[in-house]
Amino acid sequence: MRTVTEHARVIADLLVPTPVEATTLTESLGLVLGEDLRAPLDLPPFANSAMDGYAVRAADVAALPATLPVSQDIPAGRTDVGPLTPGTAARIMTGAPLPPGAEVIVPVERTDGGADRVRIDSAPAPGIHIRTIGEDVHRGDVVLPAGTVIGAAQIGVAAALGYADLPVRRPLRVLVLSTGTELVAPGRPLAPGQIYESNAPMLAAAFTAIGAWATIEHFVVDEVAALRAGLDRAAAGTDLIVTSGGVSAGAYEVVKDALTGQGVEFAKVAMQPGMPQGAGRYGDIPVVTLPGNPVSSYVSFEVFLRPAARAAMGHPDITRPTVTAPLSAPLDSPAGKRQFRRGHLNAVEGTVAAWGGPGSHLLAWLAGADCMLVIPEDVTHLDAGDPVEAWLLG
Ligand SMILES: Nc1nc2c(c(=O)[nH]1)N[C@H]1C(S)=C(S)[C@@H](COP(=O)(O)OP(=O)(O)OC[C@H]3O[C@@H](n4cnc5c(N)ncnc54)[C@H](O)[C@@H]3O)O[C@H]1N2
Numbered sequence: 009m010r011t012v013t014e015h016a017r018v019i020a021d022l023l024v025p026t027p028v029e030a031t032t033l034t035e036s037l038g039l040v041l042g043e044d045l046r047a048p049l050d051l052p053p054f055a056n057s058a059m060d061g062y063a064v065r066a067a068d069v070a071a072l073p074a075t076l077p078v079s080q081d082i083p084a085g086r087t088d089v090g091p092l093t094p095g096t097a098a099r100i101m102t103g104a105p106l107p108p109g110a111e112v113i114v115p116v117e118r119t120d121g122g123a124d125r126v127r128i129d130s131a132p133a134p135g136i137h138i139r140t141i142g143e144d145v146h147r148g149d150v151v152l153p154a155g156t157v158i159g160a161a162q163i164g165v166a167a168a169l170g171y172a173d174l175p176v177r178r179p180l181r182v183l184v185l186s187t188g189t190e191l192v193a194p195g196r197p198l199a200p201g202q203i204y205e206s207n208a209p210m211l212a213a214a215f216t217a218i219g220a221w222a223t224i225e226h227f228v229v230d231e232v233a234a235l236r237a238g239l240d241r242a243a244a245g246t247d248l249i250v251t252s253g254g255v256s257a258g259a260y261e262v263v264k265d266a267l268t269g270q271g272v273e274f275a276k277v278a279m280q281p282g283m284p285q286g287a288g289r290y291g292d293i294p295v296v297t298l299p300g301n302p303v304s305s306y307v308s309f310e311v312f313l314r315p316a317a318r319a320a321m322g323h324p325d326i327t328r329p330t331v332t333a334p335l336s337a338p339l340d341s342p343a344g345k346r347q348f349r350r351g352h353l354n355a356v357e358g359t360v361a362a363w364g365g366p367g368s369h370l371l372a373w374l375a376g377a378d379c380m381l382v383i384p385e386d387v388t389h390l391d392a393g394d395p396v397e398a399w400l401l402g
């Protein structure tokens with residue numbers, strides 16, 4: 009049997025980093041910078057006022073109160089500001105360029121607010137309320153290093169620097185294909201013996217949630233020709249194919265039947281759920297074949313695909329945030345397998361507990377879980393109070 013770590017390595021090695029592409033700011037959200045982003049200009053790009061008020065020379069407010077004629081009006085956006093005439097004040101608004109020669113910004117509250125002449129009652133020291141050139145960013149500086157995950161603030165600073173698009177790693181293009189003659193699309197009538205198809209929407213959503221582009225190829229019946237046709241229809245332009253179902257030990261194991269000896273290796277992995285797995289290539293395209301049981305599929309995504317896909321998209325941090333917390337109730341685990349149990353974190357008590365049983369068909373319990381408990385291969389029993397690792401989902 010293959011270890012979890014060995015199979016994780018096989019899957020990680022299948023994927024190569026996605027290319028770095030110029031992408032609009034909006035579409036860059038959640039993606040990762042593929043190159044350092046340098047500042048093409050200073051921020052602020054010019055000295056400007058941080059207050060609505062008056063710009064004056066220091067010598068003109070040495071003795072207070074002082075009344076000065078207003079020689080200029082400078083709202084934000086003026087592009088033709090001339091030097092400040094000595095012995096005068098410029099009325100200036102927040103963000104407006106400082107007139108050359110101005111040294112003191114007097115907030116309007118410290119004056120009589122005059123438009124033609126202004127009486128200045130008191131004044132701050134020179135430099136106060138003045139935003140200097142490059143105070144935030146110097147031209148040429150690396151503002152966002154390669155590997156930065158683009159969030160709202162990163163989009164903000166990139167826009168402030170004039171970038172309309174960013175060099176980010178493109179999302180991984182993933183094709184999700186479920187197999188199973190018993191499957192019916194949600195929304196259609198269900199005959200006895202049939203079930204609704206849940207793996208493809210779940211897996212596609214899991215990929216979308218990490219910033220990948222997931223498409224669903226209509227699920228196929230358990231026939232090799234149907235699977236090959238589905239793969240051929242959809243494979244072009246795909247970085248990764250993920251199938252679910254048809255990989256265990258029975259008859260009608262369509263994925264195994266179609267892909268064994270065709271570049272995909274099937275293996276039992278020492279984990280529960282998620283034991284039957286496969287990985288390889290279909291033509292040139294990486295393929296990962298997940299077990300059909302819904303919880304097995306999802307757990308396999310968390311353990312193998314999420315980290316590999318995030319690494320391919322350049323994420324510096326590929327694992328879920330993890331805590332180690334005491335169990336609030338005992339649990340058992342199979343010998344020789346790493347068990348992944350749906351879990352629940354009690355944030356008040358600081359404890360975790362298994363959430364539902366270990367059965368890999370218990371999907372509603374997965375939906376109610378907020379963490380995944382990881383019980384090592386050599387542990388068969390844990391008592392209440394024993395520490396256990398929990399991956400925080402969410
Ligand atoms: N004799 C053995 N039987 C099984 C073994 C084994 O080692 N020996 N392994 C079991 C384990 S563990 C798993 S996990 C499953 C994996 O089976 P498959 O990958 O071949 O999946 P299927 O048989 O196609 O389906 C399993 C189960 O999941 C339901 N399913 C499948 N696809 C979907 C879907 N897209 N949406 C919702 N539900 C789905 C399917 O109806 C079955 O109930 O094999 C065990 N058996």
Ligand code: MOO
Nearest residue numbers: 281282283304368
């Ligand atoms: O691998 Mo199976 O997931 O134990 O049901």
